[in-house]
Amino acid sequence: MRRTTAFPFLVLPDSLVRTGGWMIGERGSPLAPVADILEGWDYQCDLELNVEIEVDFQGAADALEIPSEELRLEAVLKVGTGSGTMPRRIEILDRVVLNSGRAEAKLEATLDSSNLSGRLLIECGIVLGKPAGNAGGISPRWQASRLWSERRDVLIEDGGASRFPIESVSFKRSFPGAPFVAAPWYIDWQPGMWRLDFGGSVRLYVNSDFPGVGERVVEGDPLTLQAILADVMRQMISLAVTSADCDEMLEDLGEGSVGHQVRNWMDLAFPGQSASSIASLAEHRPGRFSAAILSAAEVSMDP
Amino acid sequence: MTRLRLFSEPFAKTGNIAGEGFRRLLGRPSLGLLQTVIRESLQNTLDATEGKLGPSVVLRLRSLNSEELGSLRSCVLPELPPASASVAALEESLGRNGLRVLEICDFGTSGLGGPVSADSPLVDGEAPDFVNFIRNVGAARDTPHGGGTYGYGKTSLYAMSRCSTIVVDSVTRHMERPSRRFIACHLGDAFDSSGGIGESKRFTGRHWWGVTDGVDGVDPLEGSEAGCLAESLGMVRRSEEELGTSVMIVDPALTSEDPQQSINELIETLLWNFWPRMTRSTPLDRRLTVRLELEGEEIQVPDPEEYPPLDLFSEALDDLRSGSGDTTEVQCLRPRTHLGRIAIRKGVCGVRDPSCIRESSVVPDQCSHIALVRPVELVVKYVEGEPFADSRFEWAGVFRCSDESDVEEAFASAEPPAHDDWIPDNLPKGHPKTWVRVALRKIHELAKDFAMPVGERATHGEVGPPLARAAAKLGRILDRASGAGPGRSPGGRGGGSTGKTGGPRLSKPVFERLESGGNGETLAFFRVNLSNAVDGRQKILVAEPHLVADGGTTTTSGLSPDYQPVVRGMRMPGHDVAADGGVLRVTDVDGEVEIAVSIPPEAAVGLRVWIDSDRAA
Amino acid sequence: MVALLSRLSPVGVQVVLSEASEEPLSVARIPQDLLNRGEHLSFASSGGTVNRESAFRIAASLRNIASQYGFPSESDTQQRGAFDRDASIALAQMEELLSGEALRDDVWACLTTVMAPDVVAWRFPSPSPERFHGGVRNAFQRLWVRGVTLDRGEGNERRWELLGCLKEDAMVQIFERPAIAANAPLARAIAEAWLLVKGRFSKGLRELIFRTAIKMIRLRNEIVDLSALEEDGLQCEVLRVFGNAEEWVEKEL
Known part of the structure; x- marks a missing residue:
């Protein structure tokens, strides 16, 4: 990186510091290299993070004009979270002293995801661990002088709006006495609220009492997801097309709204057909109507 | 003690396969010799298994003591073949002090049954095992879903011996009676020699030591004499009920002189190739039990479950066997055919057994392999995939092809003689070829992709299962449906326009170095690049330093003058252009501009440089 | 949950x-x-x-x-x-x-x-x-x-106690600066230091001294990672800056 800012003391050039690792993932699972987006994160998915850092220690001593036997550096791992230009909250999660006998370190942290939000700003930095007695005139002279750093910004949540909200609950506990208490899933939505944000008004409840369904949804089993998606589509399309003013009703609805989504699904399942002809199909050939929706709901295994 | 007679096989008028061609039949197996020997021998053992209990195998590596060596020299191989190369090899081996032998002994198999001569007719239902193993070359063994063929197995045995010699002791049943057979065999090159009555004759290079058949060859030594001779060599004792075969490889060419190394190699080879038949969940009638002896001491063979990464392979195989685990179907779409299933397990990299901590070990440090098996569950080979980027974890998978006979047959036929690969090109054009090709492609794809997904989700007891991925997946489908859904920008920064038009331009100032100035000052040197400025007009470059806070610019307002950064000079190296302060006049020059800034002791400083057109005008 | x-x-x-x-x-x-x-x-x-x-x-x-x-x-x-x-x-x-x-x-x-x-x-x-x-x-x-x-x-x-000791202007100085607001120990150290020293200053100068000190801290934080200091070291550092700010403001007036 070409620096644009001058510090009042000598710092470390990039060539003397090597970082590796930058691995992140769910705790207890294989970590993967840090990327721009961490897929599949939510508040329940605690994270593990590590970065390896290695300093050419003699080179650092020369660059900072501090005798290598007196030089104490500290490698610091900081993680910030919360949206904004700067993260809302930054904490030091690991720090390791580096000296002539130990010029490399693996910085590690476990992150409690319930306290994370939106993004992670991961910074690996080197600061002066201890002022040296025999330092040069422009050597760093304060403890924690910033000497070098590298950052990665990771999006951990796409805002929820483009996602299909899912929750796993026990139907016996959450909906006691409801006639659907033994159903594998239940889609909660309010008819007629076509203007509502899809992510805010449609919610899929997966029955944790129902053996196997939760697992299949978590694993992304294509057939299960297809059946669920088709269920949502069928419910919404059926209701929409039976309204006399369906076409007008679904006009002028912004992206992300339920109505916009339903309109798209209608185009996907019944390309080129009017609402009334779809309604007619639903009435006279309900089997074909359903199958067309099931077919449109095919869940691709590809990301 | 009976002394065996040598018989060297002459060429028949109709021709035989000569010894060297015989040896060449093995081709070029992609495995090491020891691996080939073990694989081939044990495959044959598994094919020959009879009864409710699975086969057991004893592998012994030992040195012959002086009595045993004496018996080998004087009773088993009393006469050496009349071929100089063979004589030299045998003499060298038999002359070795502490001559070593490697024995592969199986129990619970049928032994080498059938007639002892190749030209004897077969009794109903009898397999010509003896003839095939000892006499015939490359005869395919017709076992349904079987793993091996004899011809290749036996050649590797000879190749393993430095003197191309093996001794075979088998207990079998022949004509519904127990039968013990003992014979020694040597495989040399074809040679010419006097046939004993003065006239020169050509020989195939195949030699047997046995008892004369009264006509023109030798048969195995049989009965109690055979048992006595075997025991005189220290071979495993067998009663008449203990059916099976012991093959003794004389003077084996092991990769290491250190017997412990050889034992390690044996353990690794055994487990790496036969673990599917050795796991605790293998049905008893299929389970292979192996005992290992070094100089008479038993060496423990670990269970695959205790031999990472075979622990993961074993779990994956269990998933396939039970049909309850998380498995992936491998399908051919045209024609729609079920080809098999893959199960993959992942876990923390287990500590490797000492036997596979060797440079030449085939066991990977971080496993990312799929084992290919047919329903017979012998490992054909491993397909290597992408390992987890996190080296603490590994994964292991098993693909087992369908047991539907057309499909199984396709995969079996795609195997070369050494059974160590599936080669679709070995098959004629048609569905079977497509099946094998499709399966291999899908296996390779899965192997490449398995480690890619980030953070597999698991259910954690009380806490609900994390559903973010499913939510994301369904969310992506919403996006797909909407066509113009919000895309994820790769986060790249937009490059500014760098057009040549618009007159002179300056690059962003870059900090170069720090120096101690006189009188305690600290000087920071910045550099900018002036371009497109050769236009005959004078330009005024203005440099203005500023303080930096929170990563951005700030002023000195409200602060003491100590905080004020000051430009001490500007110059263009290589040109006669310089100024003392932050204003530089230039005419008709392009190039680097160096700017020295005196910076305050307790703040970071940035620099802004611009061309002041107002002042120039 | x-x-x-x-x-x-x-x-x-x-x-x-x-x-x-x-x-x-x-x-x-x-x-x-x-x-x-x-x-x-x-x-x-x-x-x-x-x-x-x-x-x-x-x-x-x-x-x-x-x-x-x-x-x-x-x-x-x-x-x-x-x-x-x-x-x-x-x-x-x-x-x-x-x-x-x-x-x-x-x-x-x-x-x-x-x-x-x-x-x-x-x-x-x-x-x-x-x-x-x-x-x-x-x-x-x-x-x-x-x-x-x-x-x-x-x-x-x-x-x-700290919530009560900072006037609205001081709160804004701290919490509308992301670099300080995101660093809870630093924000707290500033408030603690202010609680200790503000009594020394005449009411008229308090706001000026506080603003000057915050600016000096932000400049300092740019070159020294204040969050990497131990609690005591951080407190000393912030107090030192308040001292400097006081000295300068009084000299200036």
């Missing part, structure tokens, strides 16, 4: 505000009118339990505190200051806000715009839109941040 709170998109804030400009925001029109047509409302798609009651509970609690200081009648500066302090304390301890949800702007946008616009309008008699949008100036978000940052911890006898 994290309580998932309702979120209002920035567009949603605009829509609600533009419609509300015709008549004053009042508690009467909140529930049905605004909430039911909440097309810009959403929840996190997974990771916790949706609790539609939570936001109402938080709003009710804030309204309750406000009513102790004159809500819905007009209020004076002192009453608003007292509300700020009490609301900060209350928000900092609310269980629903102990998760990453409280770091989200859209969650606060929903609380201010949909759940308790009447309280916002009472606290800021002619509120600018930034009091409703999520961010450092959001009417409630800023109070929550102050509360959780300046909390001396459970069991401390004077747990919330």
Whole structure:
């Protein structure tokens, strides 16, 4: 990186510091290299993070004009979270002293995801661990002088709006006495609220009492997801097309709204057909109507 | 003690396969010799298994003591073949002090049954095992879903011996009676020699030591004499009920002189190739039990479950066997055919057994392999995939092809003689070829992709299962449906326009170095690049330093003058252009501009440089 | 299990505000009118339990505190200051806000715009839109941040003393600077140092000295990672800067 800012003391050039690792993932699972987006994160998915850092220690001593036997550096791992230009909250999660006998370190942290939000700003930095007695005139002279750093910004949540909200609950506990208490899933939505944000008004409840369904949804089993998606589509399309003013009703609805989504699904399942002809199909050939929706709901295994 | 007679096989008028061609039949197996020997021998053992209990195998590596060596020299191989190369090899081996032998002994198999001569007719239902193993070359063994063929197995045995010699002791049943057979065999090159009555004759290079058949060859030594001779060599004792075969490889060419190394190699080879038949969940009638002896001491063979990464392979195989685990179907779409299933397990990299901590070990440090098996569950080979980027974890998978006979047959036929690969090109054009090709492609794809997904989700007891991925997946489908859904920008920064038009331009100032100035000052040197400025007009470059806070610019307002950064000079190296302060006049020059800034002791400083057109005008 | 709170998109804030400009925001029109047509409302798609009651509970609690200081009648500066302090304390301890949800702007946008616009309008008699949008100036978000940052911890006898010792201007100096606000130990060290030294300064100079010191700290933090200092070292450093700032301000005058 070409620096644009001058510090009042000598710092470390990039060539003397090597970082590796930058691995992140769910705790207890294989970590993967840090990327721009961490897929599949939510508040329940605690994270593990590590970065390896290695300093050419003699080179650092020369660059900072501090005798290598007196030089104490500290490698610091900081993680910030919360949206904004700067993260809302930054904490030091690991720090390791580096000296002539130990010029490399693996910085590690476990992150409690319930306290994370939106993004992670991961910074690996080197600061002066201890002022040296025999330092040069422009050597760093304060403890924690910033000497070098590298950052990665990771999006951990796409805002929820483009996602299909899912929750796993026990139907016996959450909906006691409801006639659907033994159903594998239940889609909660309010008819007629076509203007509502899809992510805010449609919610899929997966029955944790129902053996196997939760697992299949978590694993992304294509057939299960297809059946669920088709269920949502069928419910919404059926209701929409039976309204006399369906076409007008679904006009002028912004992206992300339920109505916009339903309109798209209608185009996907019944390309080129009017609402009334779809309604007619639903009435006279309900089997074909359903199958067309099931077919449109095919869940691709590809990301 | 009976002394065996040598018989060297002459060429028949109709021709035989000569010894060297015989040896060449093995081709070029992609495995090491020891691996080939073990694989081939044990495959044959598994094919020959009879009864409710699975086969057991004893592998012994030992040195012959002086009595045993004496018996080998004087009773088993009393006469050496009349071929100089063979004589030299045998003499060298038999002359070795502490001559070593490697024995592969199986129990619970049928032994080498059938007639002892190749030209004897077969009794109903009898397999010509003896003839095939000892006499015939490359005869395919017709076992349904079987793993091996004899011809290749036996050649590797000879190749393993430095003197191309093996001794075979088998207990079998022949004509519904127990039968013990003992014979020694040597495989040399074809040679010419006097046939004993003065006239020169050509020989195939195949030699047997046995008892004369009264006509023109030798048969195995049989009965109690055979048992006595075997025991005189220290071979495993067998009663008449203990059916099976012991093959003794004389003077084996092991990769290491250190017997412990050889034992390690044996353990690794055994487990790496036969673990599917050795796991605790293998049905008893299929389970292979192996005992290992070094100089008479038993060496423990670990269970695959205790031999990472075979622990993961074993779990994956269990998933396939039970049909309850998380498995992936491998399908051919045209024609729609079920080809098999893959199960993959992942876990923390287990500590490797000492036997596979060797440079030449085939066991990977971080496993990312799929084992290919047919329903017979012998490992054909491993397909290597992408390992987890996190080296603490590994994964292991098993693909087992369908047991539907057309499909199984396709995969079996795609195997070369050494059974160590599936080669679709070995098959004629048609569905079977497509099946094998499709399966291999899908296996390779899965192997490449398995480690890619980030953070597999698991259910954690009380806490609900994390559903973010499913939510994301369904969310992506919403996006797909909407066509113009919000895309994820790769986060790249937009490059500014760098057009040549618009007159002179300056690059962003870059900090170069720090120096101690006189009188305690600290000087920071910045550099900018002036371009497109050769236009005959004078330009005024203005440099203005500023303080930096929170990563951005700030002023000195409200602060003491100590905080004020000051430009001490500007110059263009290589040109006669310089100024003392932050204003530089230039005419008709392009190039680097160096700017020295005196910076305050307790703040970071940035620099802004611009061309002041107002002042120039 | 994290309580998932309702979120209002920035567009949603605009829509609600533009419609509300015709008549004053009042508690009467909140529930049905605004909430039911909440097309810009959403929840996190997974990771916790949706609790539609939570936001109402938080709003009710804030309204309750406000009513102790004159809500819905007009209020004076002192009453608003007292509300700020009490609301900060209350928000900092609310269980629903102990998760990453409280770091989200859209969650606060929903609380201010949909759940308790009447309280916002009472606290800021002619509120600018930034009091409703999520961010450092959001009417409630800023109070929550102050509360959780300046909390001396459970069991401390004077747990919330720091909230009372900083004037609004000083709060803004700290909490509207992301580099300081994000660094809780630093923010707390500044407040603690201020509590120690402010008595030394004449009232007229306090604000100037504080502003100067904050600037010096921000400059210093650019080259020295103040968050990497131990608590004592950090406190000394901040006190030293206050000393320098005092010296300079007095010399200047």
